[in-house]
Every structure is written in C-alpha cells, then in structure tokens.
Amino acid sequence: MSSSASEPSGSMRDRATRTSTETRSSSTSTAAGVESASTAAPSPLSAEQLPRTMTVLTISDASAVRAGLCMSSLDSTCGRSRPAPAIVQSAGRGLQLRTRRSHSLNSEGARRMSDAQxxxxxxxxCRLCSNDLPAGTTAIYERTTRTTRCLDCGPPAPAPTTATTVPATAASVATPSPERTPVGDLRLRPPAAxxxxxxxxxxxxxxxxxxxARLFGVSPLTPESQPWYxxxxxxxxxxRMLDQLGAEWHVVHAVPVGNGGSDIDHVVVGPGGVFTINSKYHQGQKVWxxxxxxxxxxxxxxxLRNARHEARRVAKLLTRATLAAVVVRPIIAIVAAREITFKERPEDVSVLRSHQLARWLQRQPTVYSSAETQALARAINDIQTWGAATPVEPDLIAFAKLRESVAAARRRRRVWAVGILALPFAGLALVQLAPLLPF
Structure with missing residues (x-):
C-alpha cells in the first residue's frame, strides 16, 4: 500500500522536473535576446515547490515583451502548464519580468475579509501610522495579525509577492501598476483648498x-472662521513661494489623505527628494x-510632531504606490513671524521662513533622476495614492470677496489709528497758532 502510494508522487516529481526543463529551454529558444538571471542549472523541484518559485528574466529587447513573451508555472494538482500573471518593471539596463503566485490575490482577499471595524x-x-487610539475609538481590527489600524490609514497594503532577490539599482522607483487608472489629478487642486x-x-x-461696524473697520471674521482664514x-x-521652483519640480497642494478629513498642505517632488511642507501663519509673533x-x-x-507624522504617512503611501522605498523629509514653513530664534535646530525637520523655501529646495543635492522624479510626480498627482475620496472644491470667488472685506476693514482701522495718533499733534498745533488767529 505504501509503495503504490509513493509511486504516483515520484512520477509526478519526474514529470514536474521534465516540464520545468522543457519550459525553460523553449523560452530560451523562442525569445531572442532573453537570457536567464542565473546561469547555474536549476535544481530539480517537486510539484509542491514549483508554484511557490519565482522566475526572473532580464529582457534586453523590449520587442520580446511586445511579441507576447510569457512565462508559465506548473499546476501542483494536475501537473499541467498554465500561464501565470507577470509584472514588468524598470531594472537598470533592461526589463525585469516577474511572475507572482497565482494564489496571492486570493490570500489578500481573505486577509481583507478577516478585518473588522x-x-x-x-x-x-495604529499599526501603520503609529498614532495612539484611545479606548472607545472606532478602528479596524486585523484578525490575522491581531493588530489595529485607524480609519485614516484605509485598507492595508497588498501582501508582498515572492520574488528572486535582485540587486537594487539607482532606478529603483517604479511607476504605479498599469491597472490603476487615475480618477483625479491633484495638480488641478488649488492651494489651501x-x-x-x-x-x-x-x-x-x-x-x-x-x-x-463697517465705518470703524470691524473685521467680518467670526471667532470660528478666523483660525481657518x-x-x-x-x-x-x-x-506663491513654491511657484518660483523650476519645471523639474512638482508640487501638489491641500492633499487629502484617508477618509478622516485630514490633508497635507504641500507635497513637493524634485531632483532633491520628496518633501512635505506644513505652513504656519504666525503674524507678528515671536517663534522659538x-x-x-x-x-x-x-x-x-x-x-514638530505633526510634521514628522505627515512625513511618515506620505512615505508609507508613496512606497505603496511606487513599489519602492521612498524617503520623505518634513519642512515647517513659518509665515509673517516677527522674529524666529533658533536655540537648536531639529535634526529631522527643517524649519524655514516662507521666503527661504524655493532657494533651500533648489540647493539640495540630487537624489532622483528625471525618470524617477516623473514616476513620483505621477504618484503624488493621483488621488488614489492617498486613499481619499474626491474632495470638495472650494468656492474661490466667495473666499476672494471675504479676503477683500477683511483687507478693507484693516485699511479702515489703520486710518482711524493714524487719525487718533494725529489728534494730540493737531491740538498742540492749534494751541500754538491760536494767538495768531484773527478771532
């Protein structure tokens, strides 16, 4: 009984080995310019191991891909060869073709179904952004990892696919996967939206x-609207300061993140790296x-805490969108402060006056090529990168009218202030000139 049970397993192993060898030899003879990533002869693999393997080919001629080159994996159940999904990514001199496990999507779907709000x-x-979640907060519990994540972080990142280790190259930033069709371009979103x-x-x-109130220049702003204004x-x-950057820099404003209503003031991508900018308006204040x-x-x-949190969050989302590790540096831009005193500069956060931004960014050392910058720009422009719904567009005409009303009230207050300060001098002049008057 035991010998008869082991015989089919051995025949399946032999058949799997022969099929694997035939598949590799046929792929080599069919596609010109295709060479294996490893020149060593493959070791025999069992039928149970073959679906878990990853074959990496370096394609020096892109026409081989356009000609319909495909790869196959062996079905561990019946031993028949069937096509496996593939991803094409930029990898230095050529193209890298990688196959994924056919059951990765099923495992990811099962993992998401196991999450509960x-x-x-x-x-x-939160497992993703490390924010504290007080008791009573509505969050998502992941049963598979027995951890929690906040609602702002959205769905978890897809499970990583198994692949043969490939040495990292300078062009490590990959473009978003082709099946992700952008539904919103954040380049059209106005600042401070x-x-x-x-x-x-x-x-x-x-x-x-x-x-x-209008005569004396009382501000039209309410106590609730003034901080937002x-x-x-x-x-x-x-x-306005970021508009001074050259064409090689890409900027998006008021980036909505997650479903909690939060946003990031500015995200900047350029040759010098990726930056988040948190604008702080402190008119007439002393900043230490x-x-x-x-x-x-x-x-x-x-x-400082908010700037660090935003940078970590953007780094996580861009890493997920580009399939490559992205480092994001936080910046705090202080506007209209009367004085800024630096006792000790933070190591991981740059604190600048708003008028210093463009020059400071342009002086950063180059870390991304033009192609990598374009790939990151496509990622930050796509609203799907940020896991947020389409945001509400602001009424710019109404805000322009409100801004004009505030400016007009400020001008009236200044006129009254100058008039009040001039009254003592006018009275003194009248006293001096009184003896000279004819009446």
Whole structure:
C-alpha cells in the first residue's frame, strides 16, 4: 500500500522536473535576446515547490515583451502548464519580468475579509501610522495579525509577492501598476483648498455687519472662521513661494489623505527628494525653535510632531504606490513671524521662513533622476495614492470677496489709528497758532 502510494508522487516529481526543463529551454529558444538571471542549472523541484518559485528574466529587447513573451508555472494538482500573471518593471539596463503566485490575490482577499471595524475597548496604536487610539475609538481590527489600524490609514497594503532577490539599482522607483487608472489629478487642486472650505463654512454663521461696524473697520471674521482664514492665508503665501521652483519640480497642494478629513498642505517632488511642507501663519509673533519643541508667543505647539507624522504617512503611501522605498523629509514653513530664534535646530525637520523655501529646495543635492522624479510626480498627482475620496472644491470667488472685506476693514482701522495718533499733534498745533488767529 505504501509503495503504490509513493509511486504516483515520484512520477509526478519526474514529470514536474521534465516540464520545468522543457519550459525553460523553449523560452530560451523562442525569445531572442532573453537570457536567464542565473546561469547555474536549476535544481530539480517537486510539484509542491514549483508554484511557490519565482522566475526572473532580464529582457534586453523590449520587442520580446511586445511579441507576447510569457512565462508559465506548473499546476501542483494536475501537473499541467498554465500561464501565470507577470509584472514588468524598470531594472537598470533592461526589463525585469516577474511572475507572482497565482494564489496571492486570493490570500489578500481573505486577509481583507478577516478585518473588522469595531469600537476599541482598550487603548491601542495604529499599526501603520503609529498614532495612539484611545479606548472607545472606532478602528479596524486585523484578525490575522491581531493588530489595529485607524480609519485614516484605509485598507492595508497588498501582501508582498515572492520574488528572486535582485540587486537594487539607482532606478529603483517604479511607476504605479498599469491597472490603476487615475480618477483625479491633484495638480488641478488649488492651494489651501481644504481650509478655505472650512473657513467659508464657519463664516456662514456670521451676522451681517452694521453700518457703524463697517465705518470703524470691524473685521467680518467670526471667532470660528478666523483660525481657518489665517491658515488659508499662510498656505497661499507658501504656494506663491513654491511657484518660483523650476519645471523639474512638482508640487501638489491641500492633499487629502484617508477618509478622516485630514490633508497635507504641500507635497513637493524634485531632483532633491520628496518633501512635505506644513505652513504656519504666525503674524507678528515671536517663534522659538529647539530640537524637540517650537514655542510661538511663549506657548508650546505640536508643529514638530505633526510634521514628522505627515512625513511618515506620505512615505508609507508613496512606497505603496511606487513599489519602492521612498524617503520623505518634513519642512515647517513659518509665515509673517516677527522674529524666529533658533536655540537648536531639529535634526529631522527643517524649519524655514516662507521666503527661504524655493532657494533651500533648489540647493539640495540630487537624489532622483528625471525618470524617477516623473514616476513620483505621477504618484503624488493621483488621488488614489492617498486613499481619499474626491474632495470638495472650494468656492474661490466667495473666499476672494471675504479676503477683500477683511483687507478693507484693516485699511479702515489703520486710518482711524493714524487719525487718533494725529489728534494730540493737531491740538498742540492749534494751541500754538491760536494767538495768531484773527478771532
């Protein structure tokens, strides 16, 4: 009984070995210019091992791919040869053709089906962005890894495919997979779009100003809309500074991330790398910068922590979109501050005045080629990269009118201030000239 049971297994192993050898030899003789990534003779593999292997070929002639070159994997059940899905990526001098396991999508689908959205009974930490999740927060529990992730991080990254190790090259940034069709181009999104929407929404509750309020230059902004309005002014100023960059730089503004309503002020890609810029409008304030904190007007802020979090989040999303490790450097751009004192500069966050941005970016050493920069630019322009729904577009005309009203009120206040300061001098002049008057 045992000998008869082992005989089919041995015959299947022999048949698998012969089929593997025939497949390799036929692929070599059919496609011109195709050579194996390893010149050593392949060792015999069992039928159970073949579906888990990955064959890597270097194709020096792209016409071989266009001619319909395909690869095959062996079915471990029946021993018949069948085509396997393939991915074509840029790899130095030629093209790299890699096959994926046929069951990788099924395992990924099963893993996503095992996730559950629930309210946390205990405090946790997001596996993807490392944010704290207090007890009672709605989050996603991953049963397979027994970890949690926040709703902003969206679905988990696809399971990595098994592949033969290939030495890293300078052109390690791959373009997004061809099946991802962009549905939104963030290049068309105006700067400060998200905060403009919030400012106008908060301003809707503002009562109409009286004639006296207009005469004396009372600001039309409400206490709720003023922080959003000032944030929008800061982002618009930083965007104006970024317009000074050359054509080799790519910038997107007000990038929506996840489904929690958060956004990133500016994402910049160029020869010098990838950067996130957090705009901070502190008009007339004294800013004190140290390695671990930033004080504005003597009060602590979370500027450094937020900038680091945004950079980590963007790095994770771009790595997922480009299939290559992406390093993102955070920048804090301070607008309209009266004074900035640097006690100690942070090591991982660059703190700059807004007018220093363009020159500072252009002075960074080159780390990406033109092709790599274009690939990253396509990734940041695609809204699918950020895992967010199509954002609400701001009413730029309404915001322009609000901005003009605020500027007009400011001018009136200045006129009144100058008039009040001039009154004592006018009275003194009147006293001096009184004896000379005819009456």
């Amino acid at each position: 629930m309210r946390l009974r205990y405090r946790g930490t 998200a905060v403009i929407v919030e400012a106008l929404r908060a301003q809707e509750s503002a009562p109409p100003r009286s004639g006296a 000032l944030g929008a002014i800061g982002e618009l100023e930083v965007a 910068v140290a390695s671990k904190r930033i004080l504005v007007g003597g009060h602590r802020t979370d500027h």
